[in-house]
Amino acid sequence: xxxxxxxxxxxxxxxxxxxxxxxxxxxxxxxxxxxxxxxxxxxxxxxxxxxxxxxxxxxxxxxxxxxxxxxxxxxxxxxxxxxxxxxxxxxxxxxxxxxxxxxxxxxxxxxxxxxxxxxxxxxxxxxxxxxxxxxxxxxxxxxxxxxxxxxxxxxxxxxxxxxxxxxxxxxxxxxxxxxxxxxxxxxxxxxxxxxxxxxxxxxxxxxxxxxxxxxxxxxxxxxxxxxxxxxxxxxxxxxxxxxxxxxxxxxxxxxxxxxxxxxxxxxxxxxxxxxxxxxxxxxxxxxxxxxxxxxxxxxxxxxxxxxxxxxxxxxxxxxxxxxxxxxxxxxxxxxxxxxxxxxxxxxxxxxxxxxxxxxxxxxxxxxxxxxxxxxxxxxxxxxxxxxxxxxxxxxxxxxxxxxxxxxxxxxxxxxxxxx
Amino acid sequence: xxxxxxxxxxxxxxxxxxxxxxxxxxxxxxxxxxxxxxxxxxxxxxxxxxxxxxxxxxxxxxxxxxxxxxxxxxxxxxxxxxxxxxxxxxxxxxxxxxxxxxxxxxxxxxxxxxxxxxxxxxxxxxxxxxxxxxxxxxxxxxxxxxxxxxxxxxxxxxxxxxxxxxxxxxxxxxxxxxxxxxxxxxxxxxxxxxxxxxxxxxxxxxxxxxxxxxxxxxxxxxxx
Numbered sequence: 001x002x003x004x005x006x007x008x009x010x011x012x013x014x015x016x017x018x019x020x021x022x023x024x025x026x027x028x029x030x031x032x033x034x035x036x037x038x039x040x041x042x043x044x045x046x047x048x049x050x051x052x053x054x055x056x057x058x059x060x061x062x063x064x065x066x067x068x069x070x071x072x073x074x075x076x077x078x079x080x081x082x083x084x085x086x087x088x089x090x091x092x093x094x095x096x097x098x099x100x101x102x103x104x105x106x107x108x109x110x111x112x113x114x115x116x117x118x119x120x121x122x123x124x125x126x127x128x129x130x131x132x133x134x135x136x137x138x139x140x141x142x143x144x145x146x147x148x149x150x151x152x153x154x155x156x157x158x159x160x161x162x163x164x165x166x167x168x169x170x171x172x173x174x175x176x177x178x179x180x181x182x183x184x185x186x187x188x189x190x191x192x193x194x195x196x197x198x199x200x201x202x203x204x205x206x207x208x209x210x211x212x213x214x215x216x217x218x219x220x221x222x223x224x225x226x227x228x229x230x231x232x233x234x235x236x237x238x239x240x241x242x243x244x245x246x247x248x249x250x251x252x253x254x255x256x257x258x259x260x261x262x263x264x265x266x267x268x269x270x271x272x273x274x275x276x277x278x279x280x281x282x283x284x285x286x287x288x289x290x291x292x293x294x295x296x297x298x299x300x301x302x303x304x305x306x307x308x309x310x311x312x313x314x315x316x317x318x319x320x321x322x323x324x325x326x327x328x329x330x331x332x333x334x335x336x337x338x339x340x341x342x343x344x345x346x347x348x349x350x351x352x353x354x355x356x357x358x359x360x361x362x363x364x365x366x367x368x369x370x371x372x373x374x375x376x377x378x379x380x381x382x383x384x385x386x387x388x389x390x391x392x393x394x395x396x397x398x399x400x401x402x403x404x405x406x407x408x409x410x411x412x413x414x415x416x417x418x419x
Numbered sequence: 420x421x422x423x424x425x426x427x428x429x430x431x432x433x434x435x436x437x438x439x440x441x442x443x444x445x446x447x448x449x450x451x452x453x454x455x456x457x458x459x460x461x462x463x464x465x466x467x468x469x470x471x472x473x474x475x476x477x478x479x480x481x482x483x484x485x486x487x488x489x490x491x492x493x494x495x496x497x498x499x500x501x502x503x504x505x506x507x508x509x510x511x512x513x514x515x516x517x518x519x520x521x522x523x524x525x526x527x528x529x530x531x532x533x534x535x536x537x538x539x540x541x542x543x544x545x546x547x548x549x550x551x552x553x554x555x556x557x558x559x560x561x562x563x564x565x566x567x568x569x570x571x572x573x574x575x576x577x578x579x580x581x582x583x584x585x586x587x588x589x590x591x592x593x594x595x596x597x598x599x600x601x602x603x604x605x606x607x608x609x610x611x612x613x614x615x616x617x618x619x620x621x622x623x624x625x626x627x628x629x630x631x632x633x634x635x636x637x638x639x640x641x642x643x
Contacts, residue, residue: 002528315526
């Protein structure tokens with residue numbers, strides 16, 4: 001029997017019980033809609049999170065000391081780049097946009113009057129060059145109160161949530177207690193010059209920015225910096241960029257290049273978790289389809305037991321009967337897939353345009369992603385194709401058991417069976 | 420042509436055994452118009468199923484034109500039915516989503532023959548059974564007699580050597596039943612196709628040219 005005839009027969013059988021076909025396809029469509037929306041949301045979050053990491057924390061890649069990465073969370077000053085200006089100049093001579101930073105941990109101490117109460121909190125302090133930091137990062141655009149830093153001043157910028165938590169305002173004095181590169185305690189007195197409200201929750205929650213030169217003096221860095229960040233370049237892939245950077249530091253064996261993925265291992269781990277989230281949604285789709293499609297095919301085969309018996313009696317092979325029934329199941333999956341894609345496209349368009357405001361949720365919770373407030377979906381066209389394939393494949397797979405059951409019954413039993 | 424030799428068939432249900440056929444032997448020549456008659460439980464449907472390669476005997480042989488049928492595997496039996504047998508069922512068993520034309524053509528679709536030939540042969544046989552002009556009707560828009568004519572056309576359209584009909588008039592009124600039998604006999608004479616049908620209807624028995632009587636799983640008359 002030709003495939004065309006099998007497909008035609010399957011199509012007519014699907015139309016036999018239109019309502020049931022549509023309801024089952026609808027169940028598949030809802031599952032696939034969930035899959036498309038979750039994928040869009042996670043893709044959107046990931047894209048924005050990656051951008052916010054690059055724009056506010058890591059740059060596209062950094063030159064760091066070879067020992068720095070392993071202990072990066074402790075912000076060790078002992079693994080600093082000694083001739084930071086020289087390395088930065090080398091990178092810039094290759095046409096790269098670079099800026100050095102001194103990043104260290106410290107305890108931020110505030111006192112009652114002008115602050116509401118005495119207190120302290122652990123923070124990450126970024127010593128940045130106010131004049132060329134924006135070659136790589138995007139801080140100046142995020143100043144929500146006060147002004148950006150001036151070089152050589154004892155000024156600080158605070159993350160918005162940190163400022164809110166401690167009750168800081170522009171002009172308030174703060175004190176940072178830390179250790180110098182040699183390990184001696186040091187106290188740095190600064191005045192809040194501005195508040196930064198970035199789309200990166202880590203910056204908003206724990207970051208204090210101060211001029212790099214001032215930080216270098218207090219920490220006795222002697223011209224050293226902890227990292228030299230490089231901006232991403234249009235037309236240059238990340239591997240090409242890091243390769244170029246590697247060539248520029250080839251003569252310094254104690255230095256290495258790390259791209260933002262390496263530097264932000266936590267975000268990469270979250271991205272991997274995203275894969276399993278999609279997997280869970282796919283599992284849900286599978287369960288919905290398994291219940292819906294297998295039930296529909298089971299009912300369909302039970303109702304048509306005699307008819308299937310007749311078809312086999314007049315010489316239709318079991319394989320052809322199975323193919324016909326599986327094509328019907330595939331038809332349900334295809335219809336469900338198409339409905340799911342259409343609904344999914346509408347949902348994704350809405351999420352891309354309007355997003356979902358979950359600022360209140362993320363404000364006090366560190367979910368790892370570098371996103372705040374409104375999260376937007378993203379178009380991920382391969383997912384639409386995948387959804388269609390998944391709809392068809394899952395429908396066929398779940399229909400297999402009732403279909404096999406139908407052809408395992410003897411022809412005589414099938415013919416005797418009343419609907 | 421058809422040689423049935425010492426066929427035995429027993430059905431088991433729990434501890435109970437039902438002896439459907441007990442040593443049935445029968446010869447049927449090509450082109451015969453044979454009724455297998457007997458009361459309910461006499462074994463006529465079982466015999467028809469075995470002749471139609473739908474069931475296996477426990478013992479004995481069935482050969483058609485010297486070819487042993489009992490040895491065929493599932494696919495071999497399906498292929499044999501596809502090419503050599505036509506079936507007419509008591510309750511017609513048409514595919515409700517297909518038109519009369521499509522139901523008849525279904526048999527030919529299984530044979531992978533060219534579409535034009537399928538159309539020509541299907542239209543010709545529908546004309547022959549008196550359904551010209553009704554080829555686009557679905558079964559639900561045909562009377563019982565018309566449905567059975569479609570079923571006969573479906574069985575005959577592939578020019579099978581044998582047509583097996585299980586109580587073909589049981590669901591029809593006597594007038595329609597007689598018309599169907601006349602159609603079958605005309606086709607038997609015209610095409611030389613062997614017709615074997617089971618029945619317990621006296622009218623059908625009268626119509627047959629040969630009557631094989633079964634009683635308690637044994638041939639009670641008309642075996643040769």
